[in-house]
Amino acid sequence: MDSGFALWLFAVSLGASALGGMLGMAGGVFIVPVLAIFGHVDIHVAIGASIVSVIACSCGGAASFLRGRLTNIRLAITLETATTLGALSGVFLFGVIPTSYLFFLFAAILLLSAQQMMARRGDLPGASTVADTERWTATLRLDSSYPEPTLGRDIAYHVQRLPIGMMLMFGAGLISALLGIGSGVLKIPAMDTALRLPIKVSSATSNFMIGVTAAASAGAYFMRGDIVTAVAGPVALGSVVGAVLGARILIRASNAGIRLLFVVVLVALAAEMLLQVCGIRFLKGSL
């Protein structure tokens, strides 16, 4: 085992997860490109390692959200049917899609994340007045409430437009399995715009769900032998530590500053990935 490389992996995933944790997401979206570009790790191995780190981030962070009653576990398990199905489809595509397409897709997701980061996320006004609670939502009793410390009381919310939410979640699961990320980039619009959840609830519920989603694909990759302990081990450890650190820093650092840092890093990685594809194309003809 190469100790230098293991330490580098540990440090990268620590940094990535800390950075991601500051905005309440897993660090996979940074880990995969950094490993693939700078570590010269095969992108499939990088994705396998990253999917394990997504589970680590989700499980490590879920406890505090659950105790704070922010996670809607009934909604989470319902949406997980769609995300795990998506993940399973991603597993089938994973071996078939050429590496250069994975780079392209990843660059697109990075740019989409950057764009989403620029548009500020907030609670949509007037959402809960509609109250056209659908049949499914009522049957499964998905509506709930969460404690809002600034008001000192619980706020009730309705879950809306479940079918659209489920479809977006299927896409999120697919991207998650394919690219080894938590794919908050698709879950966030699904939960904010389609289901109209309060921002704290959607962050907590999304964090709770990504673990199960990632487990569906990670299980397949693990059994298949795509998860390499020498890479995935240091990455998983670094992610756990980074996620804990990131959650601490979140409380102090200024939000606008983090956002800007995020956008810069995302765009830089996207550009680097596209260059990589083109460069390799020039040199080798194809990947």
Added chain:
Amino acid sequence: MNRATPRCAPLERLLAGTLHYGTWLASAAIGLGLALALIDSRFSAAKLTILRDMRIATVGIALLILLPVVRVIVMLIAYLRQRDYHLSAIALLVLTIILLGFAVGLAGSKHRDTPGISDSGVRRNSSTSHDASYRLIPLATRHSLKVESCRSSSSVRGNSEFGRSQFAETAPRTTPMFAPQVAVRI
């Protein structure tokens, strides 16, 4: 925090505890495994112990992957006991899909790992598996083996066969499902 959340349901608390301690347990296993492997690669050249030590880390990763599965099982049991059959069915469906994922992965690897069957399976994703093994063989066993450059496809074949036979001597009979697939790549 517990004082401020009087309605924090027992299920939520149970899940929080499971995930919290499960993450620590898995991380500890991975950390221990990696630390042992690092120490080993520094101070000795016994290749068998390297394989064994990487196995501890591999078990840690397996634990981490199984943690969300355990979480779904806990939810399934809880909903069954609450006689909430809608959500029980949903939890069961999620569990089935995840286990299907494990089965798909197992089916994808089976023909590669069965001893005696030659390398036809290694070609599964020929363009990618080359690089993976290229990257990893020097990583895992740099100090104990003289690994020749294995960029070309012919030597990759040789190396993966080597990995398999290496492992066949040390493979634990108790965990036939987990260890072999990983060892092939290492």
